[in-house]
Amino acid sequence: MAKFFAVTIIVIAILSAIPILRHTWVAPEDISTHGALIDEQMSETMAEAGISFLAAQFVLAIFIWKFSNPGPDAKLKNFPGGAKGLVIAAILVVGVEVMALGIFGVKAWANVYLTPPSADALPIQVQAGQFAYYFRYAGADGKFGATHPEMINEGTQNIFGLDPEHDVDARDDIIAAEMAIPVNKEVHLLMHTKDVGHSFYVRELRVQQDFVPGLDVSLHFTATKVGKYEIVCTQLCGLGHYNMKAYLEVMSQPDFDNWLKQQAGQ
Amino acid sequence: MHDMSVHAGQHHAPPTSFIRKHVFSLDHKVIGKQYYALALVAAFIGMFLSWLMRIHLAWNNAAIPGLQLLSKTGAPGGVMTPEYYLQLMTMHGTIMVFFVLTTAPFAAFGNYFLPIQVGAEDMPFPRFNMMSFWVTFTAFLVLMSSFFLGDGPTLGGWTQYAPLNAVGSVAGPGQGLGVVLWMASIALFCVGQLLGSLNFITTTLDLRVKGLSLMRLPLSAWAWFITSCMGLTAFAVLMPACILAILDHVAGTSFFVASNLVINDQIQPHSGGSTLLWQHLFWFFGHPEVYIAIVPGMGIVSHVLLANMRKQMLSQRTLIYSMGALALLSYMVYGHHMFVSGMNPYSSLAFSFPTLVITIPSTIVVLIWTFSLYGSRLRINSASLFALGFISMFVSGGVSGFFLAQPSIDIMLHATYFVVGHFHLVMGVAAMFGIFAGTYFWFPKMTGRMMNETLGKAHFWLSFVGAYCIFMPFHYLGMAGNVRRYASFVDDYLQPLIPVHRFITVAALCTGAAQLIFLYNLIHSRFRGEAAADNPWEATSLEWSTATPPPFDNFGGKHPVVYHDPYQYGVQSSVGDYVMQASPEQVKSDNEEK
Numbered sequence: 001m002a003k004f005f006a007v008t009i010i011v012i013a014i015l016s017a018i019p020i021l022r023h024t025w026v027a028p029e030d031i032s033t034h035g036a037l038i039d040e041q042m043s044e045t046m047a048e049a050g051i052s053f054l055a056a057q058f059v060l061a062i063f064i065w066k067f068s069n070p071g072p073d074a075k076l077k078n079f080p081g082g083a084k085g086l087v088i089a090a091i092l093v094v095g096v097e098v099m100a101l102g103i104f105g106v107k108a109w110a111n112v113y114l115t116p117p118s119a120d121a122l123p124i125q126v127q128a129g130q131f132a133y134y135f136r137y138a139g140a141d142g143k144f145g146a147t148h149p150e151m152i153n154e155g156t157q158n159i160f161g162l163d164p165e166h167d168v169d170a171r172d173d174i175i176a177a178e179m180a181i182p183v184n185k186e187v188h189l190l191m192h193t194k195d196v197g198h199s200f201y202v203r204e205l206r207v208q209q210d211f212v213p214g215l216d217v218s219l220h221f222t223a224t225k226v227g228k229y230e231i232v233c234t235q236l237c238g239l240g241h242y243n244m245k246a247y248l249e250v251m252s253q254p255d256f257d258n259w260l261k262q263q264a265g266q
Numbered sequence: 267m268h269d270m271s272v273h274a275g276q277h278h279a280p281p282t283s284f285i286r287k288h289v290f291s292l293d294h295k296v297i298g299k300q301y302y303a304l305a306l307v308a309a310f311i312g313m314f315l316s317w318l319m320r321i322h323l324a325w326n327n328a329a330i331p332g333l334q335l336l337s338k339t340g341a342p343g344g345v346m347t348p349e350y351y352l353q354l355m356t357m358h359g360t361i362m363v364f365f366v367l368t369t370a371p372f373a374a375f376g377n378y379f380l381p382i383q384v385g386a387e388d389m390p391f392p393r394f395n396m397m398s399f400w401v402t403f404t405a406f407l408v409l410m411s412s413f414f415l416g417d418g419p420t421l422g423g424w425t426q427y428a429p430l431n432a433v434g435s436v437a438g439p440g441q442g443l444g445v446v447l448w449m450a451s452i453a454l455f456c457v458g459q460l461l462g463s464l465n466f467i468t469t470t471l472d473l474r475v476k477g478l479s480l481m482r483l484p485l486s487a488w489a490w491f492i493t494s495c496m497g498l499t500a501f502a503v504l505m506p507a508c509i510l511a512i513l514d515h516v517a518g519t520s521f522f523v524a525s526n527l528v529i530n531d532q533i534q535p536h537s538g539g540s541t542l543l544w545q546h547l548f549w550f551f552g553h554p555e556v557y558i559a560i561v562p563g564m565g566i567v568s569h570v571l572l573a574n575m576r577k578q579m580l581s582q583r584t585l586i587y588s589m590g591a592l593a594l595l596s597y598m599v600y601g602h603h604m605f606v607s608g609m610n611p612y613s614s615l616a617f618s619f620p621t622l623v624i625t626i627p628s629t630i631v632v633l634i635w636t637f638s639l640y641g642s643r644l645r646i647n648s649a650s651l652f653a654l655g656f657i658s659m660f661v662s663g664g665v666s667g668f669f670l671a672q673p674s675i676d677i678m679l680h681a682t683y684f685v686v687g688h689f690h691l692v693m694g695v696a697a698m699f700g701i702f703a704g705t706y707f708w709f710p711k712m713t714g715r716m717m718n719e720t721l722g723k724a725h726f727w728l729s730f731v732g733a734y735c736i737f738m739p740f741h742y743l744g745m746a747g748n749v750r751r752y753a754s755f756v757d758d759y760l761q762p763l764i765p766v767h768r769f770i771t772v773a774a775l776c777t778g779a780a781q782l783i784f785l786y787n788l789i790h791s792r793f794r795g796e797a798a799a800d801n802p803w804e805a806t807s808l809e810w811s812t813a814t815p816p817p818f819d820n821f822g823g824k825h826p827v828v829y830h831d832p833y834q835y836g837v838q839s840s841v842g843d844y845v846m847q848a849s850p851e852q853v854k855s856d857n858e859e860k
Contacts, residue, residue, distance in 0.1 A: 025742040049665040056661040063639035076836040077641030083581030090629040102622045108674035113611035149526040203747035212608035214524020234681035238438040239349035242752035
């Protein structure tokens, strides 16, 4: 039974590794300027985690095979080097490797979160609410109108609580249920939720960020490939959470300009 | 270290009435069994809920026969609504984390065996101990009562993030009274565990018998001691957090609700609160909770392995220090649950590095276990199989922590099934394997009867292979970007992943059914099992020095004296290849703790 157990561990370990090696289930192709570093970090971590996983399972299996139910003459012995060697190995090999991963990973994190958006990034405000996203563009004046939570009214389609009657900046604000952005142009997302916690996750863009009630959160990225992608909510927000999504359309600059004009006309 | 005879604090007279003997008992052994029974009932309810969830995820519009009897509004015609899915998911997580993974390995086994392993007659505060169980039991009833509310239990997940947890029923079904009951239940649970932790700590520090230095404590006792230290600090933070959330509901406070939130076009009557405050308080408890669930398993597995390896660990001290390091570090890493929460991004880096450092004690523990097998005389039985399975599961769940410790990778994996796979393997399945190892090992001592080995091994094989079939694919789903906590997969992107979900569901149903073998074995062996000797495993620690099952005062009026460290295996003695801790017989040993 012990030998069968050992073989089972090895078979499970190998079967577990096959989909990883064959890239059966992987993230969709990256379409961002910062995503390559994240993907690289993921690959390096996978290599280290994979080797650690296989090595640990194989050694466990081998020892179970070799040392279970021995004959009456079998003598007890300790692993040469004892605990001290293992502790040193754990610190030097695993500890240093993992810490190195962490240090290298700082750059990938910094690209998204520790660097400010450039001055000419396109500002877009996104408002999350149970269970939809709405996007606001500043219009020709380049200024967002102030929001007034008490004026939010979905019935009258005043999604952001704008007051165009008294607020000049709000008059040309463009509001859309889908998000369009120009390709190869940095976008500065100003994230705001009107009710509970939500999240903004676009797998292809390699971005995920929670909306925090009461706080305005900032995120910036540049998309590099034209196409249509899903924006989904990853923060449990209520019964319709599974269905809270919108689409992101990455367009050429002329197409984006036309789209903006169309939206302004509506 | 004291002679037990000078400490009469734990003494209490044997009960005479049925109620005081079996219900409101002061006896730590009865309380331990009560905790085990509670965990057993909770585990099967939690598992049943997971079956319902898995069936719904794999076949979204399928009617589950009889489900409408549980909730007419939640499952009209037997088809689960999205909100009912979330409600079942919330209850599954809450029941499993609190009432199974905390109660069974820590409160149940710890209650039963910690006093015996230190040679005491009971815990120092038996009334607190009794109160601990009954408060926990009440907490369970309060939680379960939310199933009977008109709009059902809360749907906010076991993490109950603010402000969904605080704005009331306007945010969705179950978010009114359902949340209040959840918070009340968990606050009560915290009280129960605080009382328990207090008893565990004082038992370990004050009631050790003569000769039992701290370093001569069994690894299981060390694990319970370390866990109780974590419990005392972690539950002490969660309890007030729950009370504050209740106040947000019933007293008009705004601890966790920000100003100017608009739901259904209405501004909510709250202002000035912080939603991130809840996350900080919750995860300050939540991450140590992971170790509260797993460290007792580490102790139990070490204890079981030692008796079955017939030799000492390469270093018992290193294992103790590593478990202590895990406990200490667990308070410094909680922010890794919040990398994309909106907290300061520099904080993410500050939380990332301690999380990576935690890899070191975890690796050391695994290396010590694995390389201690080298040159052993490993006995294969149900208990040792589950202990070895624990190591395999702990490794598999642990390596995925490499990814989640890094904020840059967490951008992709946060809130996906990768996280679900990670924590189910490392704190769910591994901890369950620790519970099973402890059950097969200690059942003879607790009941006086042996469990059936053939059924035990069948249970192991189906559980081991089944758990991998369920939880390894979760990682693949997460890597592909499959978001968790979705009632169904309506995204274009997720449709191709449905076959993987169906495979997982079939595996979950089969693995869950295998647990019925365990249940049958447990109940059948309790009444019909072969009679157990006092020391069927030829083990060394104090619980094996007394009668099976132990008498009311544990050692029949005797006061054991400890002469050896807990794991003197592989020696030549008059009884075989081991010498009991309480045996004065001198043997030649290479490494003996003083």
